[in-house]
Amino acid sequence: MASADRPRGSARPVVAMAGLALLLLGIVFLALWRVVGHSEKQPWVSGASAPSTVHVTTGKDYQLAVRGGVPTLAAHGIVSRPDRFGGTVPALACQWSDGVDESEPLSLTAESVGTNAVNDIATFAGPVTGDIRITCSRLSAVFVPDADGRPGDEAGWFLLLSVITLSAGGMLGMSALYAASSARRTAEPVPA
Secondary structure, X not given: OXXXXXXXXXXXXXXXXXXXXXXXXXXXXXXXXXXXXXXXXXXXXXXXXXXXXXXXXXXXXXXXXXOOOHHHHHHOOOOEEEOOOOOEEEOOOEEEEOOOOOOEEOOEEEOOOOOOOOOEEEEEEOOOOEEEEEEEOOEOOOEOOOOEOOOOOHHHHHHHHHHHHHHHHHHHHHHHHHHHHHHXXXXXXXXX
């Protein structure tokens, strides 16, 4: 049967079922986002512990982060100082160690006090290639979210997939409902 020979309303159940399937898949992705998100060791995850060492490469730039970012530093008693551009930055004091040699100061470029970065507090260039431990005074733990070999944000992908599938499922569902109401209106006789 050619598509022109089919009745106009025969595609509605297929569209409705596809919309329902996408809505259910979107709910599954949302559940996965919640489950996977709580197991990630990233600065934006509440209760996550920073890894004891991170792998860096000499000269490559990395982000240094804590949960809450620059405002958290003030809560930990880290004062601000003027920077060379006329702004203010946190006065961070961080060291790095490869586990063999003594700790050395880590050269940082701190985020400004008015930054929009949510968790980032500074950037630094990898001092060596290999695993290092980073400690900062007055901070219990710091994250390097973009360290070499760190896993990506899998929970973020599940959230993105849930938004896409829920949106597509909602659109297909609304389309099927609109088509059903249109068909009902055209099928009803018009009073004379």
